[in-house]
């Protein structure tokens with residue numbers, strides 16, 4: 001009995017193809033919106049750390065980006081951070097989609113990363129709500145047991161919250177015994193500047209869906225608190241690669257930028273609990289993804 005009471009704490013890396021639901025799972029567990037959830041793939045560009053505090057355990061999530069192809073510097077940095085997260089982790093969680101089954105890319109992730117790491121790995125079969133024929137789930141689980149010696153296989157619907165508790169229990173089972181590693185009030189180690197930039201970037205994605213794929217970056221230049229007015233003034237720059245992208249973000253008579261600004265401001269206000277003035281500028285910076293200095297400024301910290 002004594003053993004059951006020992007506190008556990010450690011790191012968990014989520015890995016999977018883009019769009020399998022990593023952010024949704026993490027947000028569901030943490031109950032706080034930390035990384036971007038969007039219907040487009042590859043929106044989680046950087047490692048985002050979230051901490052789940054429980055009575056008996058502290059689970060620290062390393063939200064690795066989807067495994068992606070691409071030759072530019074940004075993609076390289078993203079991949080390095082994904083691998084870095086996995087090496088730091090005590091437990092690896094691989095996620096696949098129930099309705100798609102094992103894809104070629106999933107197989108590659110298993111072969112190229114998971115098998116090499118040789119750490120306790122939990123397989124999550126997410127989006128079971130999307131399965132038309134539920135009878136296919138058992139064969140899929142069976143197929144998965146043949147592929148690798150997964151510590152556990154957990155079918156899940158992150159969007160409906162199904163089996164999330166079972167998943168958390170499984171994580172606790174494989175975490176090492178350790179005192180808490182983070183103070184209790186800490187949910188993320190992301191600096192506020194970075195968090196605000198993520199909110200703005202999410203609003204850009206949601207509003208420009210078709211026209212603008214992944215070519216916008218946001219840098220928060222300053223956050224100034226005006227104490228006596230209970231106000232925070234934030235200045236941020238949106239970088240795009242092409243002149244016509246700038247036009248899309250600004251929109252007719254500035255309507256699009258206004259909409260993005262209002263949505264972002266409202267969300268930032270609800271997080272800070274203060275009134276916010278958000279000033280947004282759009283700048284064209286061709287090939288920003290290749291610019292090391294700018295990438296560093298934007299918080300991509302794994303650049304050497």
Ligand SMILES: Nc1nc2c(ncn2[C@@H]2O[C@H](COP(=O)(O)OP(=O)(O)OP(=O)(O)O)[C@@H](O)[C@H]2O)c(=O)[nH]1
Pocket residue numbers: 016017018019020021022023024025036037038039040041042043044065066126127128129130156157158159160
């Ligand atoms: N039907 C269904 N949709 C889901 C489920 N989990 C996630 N989704 C949706 O799948 C899409 C991708 O989810 P994300 O959580 O952003 O996926 P991700 O793996 O973090 O994606 P990247 O950031 O691109 O790596 C979103 O539209 C989610 O709403 C689920 O259990 N069921």
